[in-house]
Amino acid sequence: MEFTIEDISETELERRRAVYAPLADSVRELIDAVIRTEVPDELIDDARRRIADVVTDLRAAQIDGPYGNRFTPDGAGMPWGNAVIGVRNAIAPPLVTEKVGDGVRAEFTLGAAYEGPGGHVHGGVCAMILDHILGEGASVDGVPAYTGTITVRYLRPTPLGDLVCQSWVTERGGRKKIVRGTLSDADGITAEAEGIFIEPRQWSGAVPPGVVD
């Protein structure tokens, strides 16, 4: 996959994060409010017009196409457009992952926007998050890996609310890694997954973790 180098310092990276993260957070609130609002219809149309105005203003200057994979010259990742961890992407919860042993772990909260069956997380969202956490687990040694196959087993419905997802590498051989993972609420595991991940053939060693998620 192609990627872009943003010629900025770590300080500038953090400054920009502090500008964009609150904007995306406000959009996350808006997504939730649009699902749950019960205000009169004329206020709905007023809200729509005000949002369209903000869109026009933000689009006055914008990058051409999607955000892409960006890094600073120091190799710090800026996966800010990523659908699962992107701080600029309001679709992303966003997950904040930490390395734990031979894998990664994330604690997060899913609200109304991630619903499938009433009061519960959409099964596809469970699969999406497990895919991401297994993929980051596969890349935790600094060598990125693409998902070959992933199997998700649903043990019981996952309630909306506070959740934990974690992964760990169980096997390595040649360009292949086997990674397992779980999604849990306070009462234990709700879904589990196993994935086969493949390292790219031409691995230069230059891409920080996160680039292939």
Added chain:
Amino acid sequence: MEFTIEDISETELERRRAVYAPLADSVRELIDAVIRTEVPDELIDDARRRIADVVTDLRAAQIDGPYGNRFTPDGAGMPWGNAVIGVRNAIAPPLVTEKVGDGVRAEFTLGAAYEGPGGHVHGGVCAMILDHILGEGASVDGVPAYTGTITVRYLRPTPLGDLVCQSWVTERGGRKKIVRGTLSDADGITAEAEGIFIEPRQWSGAVPPGVVD
């Protein structure tokens, strides 16, 4: 899963859809604009405040908790909060599915908000969409079914843009159904999936398709 009956006519259902769908569409545009904007920082903060104001106005009256599964007395589904097909949920593309043979099919376009690897759909998003399309396929005979296990095999990266996802039931036995599906771009299949779906033990026959997705 519990569900709510909204005591409204089909006409009122369509009228409400015409009110809320454009609002959610404006938020979809906003999500994209927030990822891609390059306007000066002071305009970013201005946008954040204007969005927060809209959120406050929409939250002046709102339902308690997530949207849930709603139906009209005629049994028309209102899965409007659903993370994949919800017309009120800006996280959802939203997919519009049609019954085709012994399964369902959807054509849709994924932009910057669904990105994983640069220029490509996040693998987890592919899994999410396949899970939904397989689940609807499993329920296309009117009997809902929960996902037991789903396996997704990635054949090549899925580019952002115009895509098609479809599913078909390959086997039925007892409470179990096997469903297969594919995700494709103009050049062919990018990912394929197989799922085992289980019908609920106490199936009353009263819930329209879509309730367990």
